[in-house]
Amino acid sequence: ETGVTQSPTHLIKTRGQQVTLRCSSQSGHNTVSWYQQALGQGPQFIFQYYREEENGRGNFPPRFSGLQFPNYSSELNVNALELDDSALYLCASSRGYTGELFFGEGSRLTVL
């Protein structure tokens, strides 16, 4: 069984640029959630996708957007990057309504 994989693992962008992060969910999982983890903090819920539809959103501005594809993989897009967007972005998949999330190792974004 393949776990959750994320790409890229590290990337550096400058303020104002756009970034796309990718996530492949674990086999059999139909729900993908994205979290932002700032250094020394707990993961903050960005949004969740279920069957290609956004299914809940945390306190993040509209420049954070996402997609889920028919194979349940997902993308996180962030436009107009700000310095405070520097963080570890975690993708987690689940079977939905089970309470258990399976996390990838994250994509570490640095905004200069």
Place this chain on the structure above:
Amino acid sequence: QQQVKQSPQSLIVQKGGISIINCAYENTAFDYFPWYQQFPGKGPALLIAIRPDVSEKKEGRFTISFNKSAKQFSLHIMDSQPGDSATYFCAASRGDDKIIFGKGTRLHILP
């Protein structure tokens, strides 16, 4: 508004001792309370979880104690080992996989 408050921020315990991490929540609609363990460079991994219909759950050396009336729950790690050194997050959700995390506790077990 921080919905899950965790303490302490950091903890140092001797090998063989008991590590205790505490959490408090505000939303009475939460019905699932997991603990996640995170090692440096890795994503969080589920350690143990409890639902509010029980007051305690034990898995090996890890125990969750749950106090519904006080809206508090805690993680106890018995016989703590150096390999337990990691960051621990308490969390809560309403069973919809939108899990809210605490800020974390950095645990260091002295050899």
